[in-house]
Amino acid sequence: MSKRAKIFTGLGVYIAGLVLLVAVAGSGGKNEEYQPQNEFKLDVWVDLPGPFDINKAVLYVVIAAVITVWAMVYIARRMQDKPNRVQTLVESVFNLMRDNITRNNMDASMAAKWFPFIATLFLFIWISNLIGYIPFPTNTEHPISVFGLEIPSLAIYAATANLSVPLVLSIVVFIAFTYEGVRAKGPLGYLKGLVPKGVTGGMAVFIFFLELFSNLLRLISLSVRLFANILAGHLIILFMAGGIAVLLGIAAIGWLTLPLGVILFVFEVGLVATLQAFIFATLASIYFGGAVAHDH
Amino acid sequence: MLDAVVIAAAKEEGGGSFLVQPDLGLMVWTLLVFAISGYLLKKYAFPQIAEALDKRQRVIEDSLETAAKTRTEAETLLEEYRERLAAAREQAEAILARSRKAAETSEKETLAEAKERREELLAQTKREIEAETRRAIQDIRNEVADLTILATEKITRKTLTEADQRKLVEETLAELDFSSLAGEGSKN
Numbered sequence: 362m363s364k365r366a367k368i369f370t371g372l373g374v375y376i377a378g379l380v381l382l383v384a385v386a387g388s389g390g391k392n393e394e395y396q397p398q399n400e401f402k403l404d405v406w407v408d409l410p411g412p413f414d415i416n417k418a419v420l421y422v423v424i425a426a427v428i429t430v431w432a433m434v435y436i437a438r439r440m441q442d443k444p445n446r447v448q449t450l451v452e453s454v455f456n457l458m459r460d461n462i463t464r465n466n467m468d469a470s471m472a473a474k475w476f477p478f479i480a481t482l483f484l485f486i487w488i489s490n491l492i493g494y495i496p497f498p499t500n501t502e503h504p505i506s507v508f509g510l511e512i513p514s515l516a517i518y519a520a521t522a523n524l525s526v527p528l529v530l531s532i533v534v535f536i537a538f539t540y541e542g543v544r545a546k547g548p549l550g551y552l553k554g555l556v557p558k559g560v561t562g563g564m565a566v567f568i569f570f571l572e573l574f575s576n577l578l579r580l581i582s583l584s585v586r587l588f589a590n591i592l593a594g595h596l597i598i599l600f601m602a603g604g605i606a607v608l609l610g611i612a613a614i615g616w617l618t619l620p621l622g623v624i625l626f627v628f629e630v631g632l633v634a635t636l637q638a639f640i641f642a643t644l645a646s647i648y649f650g651g652a653v654a655h656d657h
Numbered sequence: 658m659l660d661a662v663v664i665a666a667a668k669e670e671g672g673g674s675f676l677v678q679p680d681l682g683l684m685v686w687t688l689l690v691f692a693i694s695g696y697l698l699k700k701y702a703f704p705q706i707a708e709a710l711d712k713r714q715r716v717i718e719d720s721l722e723t724a725a726k727t728r729t730e731a732e733t734l735l736e737e738y739r740e741r742l743a744a745a746r747e748q749a750e751a752i753l754a755r756s757r758k759a760a761e762t763s764e765k766e767t768l769a770e771a772k773e774r775r776e777e778l779l780a781q782t783k784r785e786i787e788a789e790t791r792r793a794i795q796d797i798r799n800e801v802a803d804l805t806i807l808a809t810e811k812i813t814r815k816t817l818t819e820a821d822q823r824k825l826v827e828e829t830l831a832e833l834d835f836s837s838l839a840g841e842g843s844k845n
Binding site: 401422433436437524528 | 675677678679680682683684685686687688690691693694695697699701702703705706707708709710712713716
């Protein structure tokens, strides 16, 4: 079969399936009950005192951390002169973190001091993002009953799709780079350093507050960029993989959107997960470099 | 400021407000897990990986350096050998030329020597022949003298003194020409 014939056959099957589903399933009417956002709701799993309940997000954070630490330590203990594929991958990631993300954005002594922090940030966010695309039985809102046993349905979720996780990491980054800036220039010097050289008078006051505000806004931009990207990715995969069909009650739409769901899934796993981790770590690194730089 | 954003979002989203509501418990958990991961990685992963990478880089640099050094050495050696080879060839040619010359000289010498020797031999032979001839002539002369004396005695029955008679014969013989005889002798 030629390539063209294959393409036309595929399209034919796709359209025929669509027609068939419309004919057989038709429309079940709008589904008012289904709340797609509840895929991201954190049900309390283990009730602990105060706000420290164990829920899905905590589990994902822990899984991400365990995989990160285990994988890195496992490879680190078995470093060979002639690396195999996995070691080569780890080495590439290590070099990316050390040379591109850290050393490119701060001076050597700062890079040596903060590399473990930046690298942990990158790895933790990266693995969090990646495992977010593996379906785990974590959806306790819609359990499946198997012989009377309530099993949570498979769902994709990412700790980074919850604002709290990127936010706390951003807060740590903010505190750390502010500390470094104050250490390098003194409290007053650091505040003065917010205003570019050569700006004086009323303009300087205005710029100072503007810069202070933009500095604080980094907290939001850093955390929301990551959180919103991952949440949006999960939501759109969810919708394309059947969410819209369920909401509208038209099964045929699910058939129509499924290929898009697959494409978006590949896109998210292949690009967004890594890119967002890279951006977060790189921006953190740039903030560190900027905090101690004397020229604004 | 953050609260304002959160509240605004919560108002809009209604049922989805938990999406943007920071959860203190989760934040604390995250911080804790992140700190522990960071500590473990800093202690057990990053230094080992960095060390291995640095070690490999050193090895590569060393290898490159060694390779460059070896190459230079090899080139030097090659140059040296080439020079030596050229020198040896030159030497060989010189030796060849010299020996050829020596051979030629020795040939010439041998030839000259042989020629000389031959000539010497010839000369000696000639001398011996001449001497032999002279002696033969002398012998003949003596014989002839004796015979003449004897013949004269028999004819004259008179005896001169031996000395007179010899003197006489000698004188007579001296007048005789034996040169033709000598000439024939020398030719033989």
